Amino acid sequence: MAVAARRQPPLAPGAVIGVLGGGQLGRMMAEAASRLGFEVAILDPQPRSPAARVAARQIIAAYDDPAGLDELGRISDVVTFEFENVPAASVERLAAGGALVAPGPKALATAQDRVAEKTFLNSVGATTVNFRPVDSLDDLRAALKGLGAPALLKTRREGYDGKGQAWVRSDADVETAWRAVGERPSILEAGADFRRELSIIAARGWDGATAAYPLGENRHEGGILRTTLAPAEADRSTEQAARDIAAKVLNGLDYVGVIGIELFDLGDRLLVNEIAPRVHNTGHWTQDGCACDQFEQHVRAIAGWPLGPTTAHAWIEMTNLLGPEVERWRDLAGEPDARLHLYGKGEARPGRKMGHVNRIRRG
Amino acid sequence: MAVAARRQPPLAPGAVIGVLGGGQLGRMMAEAASRLGFEVAILDPQPRSPAARVAARQIIAAYDDPAGLDELGRISDVVTFEFENVPAASVERLAAGGALVAPGPKALATAQDRVAEKTFLNSVGATTVNFRPVDSLDDLRAALKGLGAPALLKTRREGYDGKGQAWVRSDADVETAWRAVGERPSILEAGADFRRELSIIAARGWDGATAAYPLGENRHEGGILRTTLAPAEADRSTEQAARDIAAKVLNGLDYVGVIGIELFDLGDRLLVNEIAPRVHNTGHWTQDGCACDQFEQHVRAIAGWPLGPTTAHAWIEMTNLLGPEVERWRDLAGEPDARLHLYGKGEARPGRKMGHVNRIRRG
Numbered sequence: 001m002a003v004a005a006r007r008q009p010p011l012a013p014g015a016v017i018g019v020l021g022g023g024q025l026g027r028m029m030a031e032a033a034s035r036l037g038f039e040v041a042i043l044d045p046q047p048r049s050p051a052a053r054v055a056a057r058q059i060i061a062a063y064d065d066p067a068g069l070d071e072l073g074r075i076s077d078v079v080t081f082e083f084e085n086v087p088a089a090s091v092e093r094l095a096a097g098g099a100l101v102a103p104g105p106k107a108l109a110t111a112q113d114r115v116a117e118k119t120f121l122n123s124v125g126a127t128t129v130n131f132r133p134v135d136s137l138d139d140l141r142a143a144l145k146g147l148g149a150p151a152l153l154k155t156r157r158e159g160y161d162g163k164g165q166a167w168v169r170s171d172a173d174v175e176t177a178w179r180a181v182g183e184r185p186s187i188l189e190a191g192a193d194f195r196r197e198l199s200i201i202a203a204r205g206w207d208g209a210t211a212a213y214p215l216g217e218n219r220h221e222g223g224i225l226r227t228t229l230a231p232a233e234a235d236r237s238t239e240q241a242a243r244d245i246a247a248k249v250l251n252g253l254d255y256v257g258v259i260g261i262e263l264f265d266l267g268d269r270l271l272v273n274e275i276a277p278r279v280h281n282t283g284h285w286t287q288d289g290c291a292c293d294q295f296e297q298h299v300r301a302i303a304g305w306p307l308g309p310t311t312a313h314a315w316i317e318m319t320n321l322l323g324p325e326v327e328r329w330r331d332l333a334g335e336p337d338a339r340l341h342l343y344g345k346g347e348a349r350p351g352r353k354m355g356h357v358n359r360i361r362r363g
Numbered sequence: 364m365a366v367a368a369r370r371q372p373p374l375a376p377g378a379v380i381g382v383l384g385g386g387q388l389g390r391m392m393a394e395a396a397s398r399l400g401f402e403v404a405i406l407d408p409q410p411r412s413p414a415a416r417v418a419a420r421q422i423i424a425a426y427d428d429p430a431g432l433d434e435l436g437r438i439s440d441v442v443t444f445e446f447e448n449v450p451a452a453s454v455e456r457l458a459a460g461g462a463l464v465a466p467g468p469k470a471l472a473t474a475q476d477r478v479a480e481k482t483f484l485n486s487v488g489a490t491t492v493n494f495r496p497v498d499s500l501d502d503l504r505a506a507l508k509g510l511g512a513p514a515l516l517k518t519r520r521e522g523y524d525g526k527g528q529a530w531v532r533s534d535a536d537v538e539t540a541w542r543a544v545g546e547r548p549s550i551l552e553a554g555a556d557f558r559r560e561l562s563i564i565a566a567r568g569w570d571g572a573t574a575a576y577p578l579g580e581n582r583h584e585g586g587i588l589r590t591t592l593a594p595a596e597a598d599r600s601t602e603q604a605a606r607d608i609a610a611k612v613l614n615g616l617d618y619v620g621v622i623g624i625e626l627f628d629l630g631d632r633l634l635v636n637e638i639a640p641r642v643h644n645t646g647h648w649t650q651d652g653c654a655c656d657q658f659e660q661h662v663r664a665i666a667g668w669p670l671g672p673t674t675a676h677a678w679i680e681m682t683n684l685l686g687p688e689v690e691r692w693r694d695l696a697g698e699p700d701a702r703l704h705l706y707g708k709g710e711a712r713p714g715r716k717m718g719h720v721n722r723i724r725r726g
Contacts, residue, residue, distance in 0.1 A: 013705045034417045037705025053419035054397045306697040334669040342376045342400025
């Protein structure tokens with residue numbers, strides 16, 4: 001396949017940014033890109049997806065549709081994605097056709113397989129909990145013996161917001177857990193006795209420059225993120241340890257764009273829980289807490305612009321609005337310090353991310 | 364014509380906001396509306412206008428096209444406009460068809476005619492320079508005698524960014540000036556010995572509530588706004604006088620939405636220069652200086668939501684990027700405290716507003 005000539009970064013305003021995925025992350029990315037004068041093209045199988053409704057162009061096609069991918073690659077000066085389960089073959093097709101794709105295939109492949117991800121993380125010195133690959137019930141029994149209970153069984157691939165995982169608290173749970181993950185290739189992770197979950201949102205440009213936002217502290221309910229408080233209270237050594245981890249991960253993946261890294265704070269050290277090769281729900285606080293939010297930062301990184309500032313000018317409590325909670329817009333609209341971000345989704349199914357609110361505390 | 368039943372404010376997310384005009388003001392309005400979960404429909408004669416490229420729907424039609432207007436009215440829960448020279452008949456047609464239009468016809472009619480505007484302003488106690496309507500060369504001579512030189516001749520209708528106006532410094536200028544305004548119905552305004560131009564961006568909701576941002580100080584070059592510094596240095600009485608003027612104007616017009624009011628600061632008092640019944644270039648600083656910017660404020664007002672907070676959390680220097688100055692994006696992208704806002708316009712004709720930059724100074 002001929003490699004098309006295309007503009008090299010820094011991309012000038014008017015250049016087209018292609019996005020695989022038309023959900024809320026693509027939508028907020030599109031808004032940031034438009035503000036910098038870029039055109040946005042969204043590829044999503046769903047017509048009138050949240051992102052397509054704020055973008056100049058949309059391609060309605062499956063994520064593995066060759067014609068759709070080729071068109072996206074042809075019209076875009078750089079292509080990115082809003083979720084990590086984009087088929088690797090799609091990104092390979094885009095790259096083979098001459099498209100500039102960021103983050104690159106290595107980040108995607110690593111983040112798509114929990115065993116590959118943890119293996120990579122430990123190889124660059126970003127420590128995780130102990131883990132064992134699990135391909136059978138026998139593997140699971142052996143892994144549990146090796147790691148000790150309780151341990152968490154997760155599918156190697158896919159699964160998000162707590163889906164596709166099960167706790168194994170004793171030998172008696174083994175068979176139930178194995179069925180719970182669909183008897184699919186999995187990973188058993190040792191339990192971590194952490195005090196809290198933190199996350200760091202960081203970015204790396206084509207030139208290797210990196211930048212990281214202050215830490216966020218996250219609270220989950222039923223496996224789904226409920227709130228992020230940021231900047232989190234953290235001593236200097238914790239902050240520095242998180243930045244060191246981010247730099248190791250970004251450089252190790254030769255990464256371009258924004259990444260979200262979830263961390264377990266054990267009190268005396270940090271372990272990496274998981275990485276998301278994209279803008280991240282725990283970074284939404286930056287929209288109202290920083291001059292340059294994570295969405296603009298991602299666009300800057302992939303467009304080859306200098307990274308923006310990452311300091312916070314306010315303390316933010318970000319709360320997700322899940323399913324019918326979006327009806328709280330009536331009250332939230334009247335809270336002076338509540339900045340609402342709604343995603344334009346129609347059906348408010350329970351647990352569905354419909355929007356979020358950033359409550360601003362200055363001082 | 365039957366009046367259609369339509370949703371009453373407060374409009375729920377998912378409601379459609381129709382905008383007459385697809386330029387940069389409509390674009391930034393659309394971005395704010397999307398963030399609150401609204402759908403945006405843009406009516407503009409130009410395909411792929413700046414605003415249409417970030418909006419869910421576009422109607423390509425002239426501003427006086429009956430079919431286009433009827434369609435906009437039918438699909439919109441509220442209709443607004445981004446420029447004051449929308450034909451009054453178009454707004455009347457929309458209203459007659461049952462559309463909710465904000466700001467209303469009175470604000471539009473008042474702002475479209477400089478004599479009506481100044482007459483209204485003085486009637487509510489918002490003082491302006493002295494002025495005389497001018498319909499002929501004889502009128503102009505008499506008006507100059509009455510007001511004294513120098514005085515400024517402007518067409519009564521249309522004209523912006525210094526177009527359609529001429530200074531009259533002596534009797535000798537009279538004929539040249541009259542030709543310069545195209546021998547059209549005009550207004551002669553007495554010169555004002557002002558120290559600086561200020562502006563106040565204010566809003567009023569359907570319920571009559573009002574809110575005003577801190578003052579901005581404006582500098583023009585060649586009749587076009589160059590920079591706004593905000594919040595402007597101003598003593599408490601100046602700030603209060605400006606707020607009083609804003610309240611008189613908003614209430615006097617039974618206004619709904621954001622208004623821009625330009626003021627001459629004479630040192631001991633303020634005179635109103637002109638009003639713009641829409642979001643305003645001198646309010647762009649609010650995007651990076653306030654939690655709720657003028658665009659969100661306008662959307663909140665017309666959608667019947669409570670008005671947002673208007674306090675500033677940073678000091679901003681807003682600079683317009685005119686014509687080829689937009690090429691400065693390369694340098695500006697690397698200035699950490701410069702937030703770029705580009706409008707996605709293709710052709711950088713001299714003087715054309717292509718974008719702006721907000722430089723943030725905290726302190």
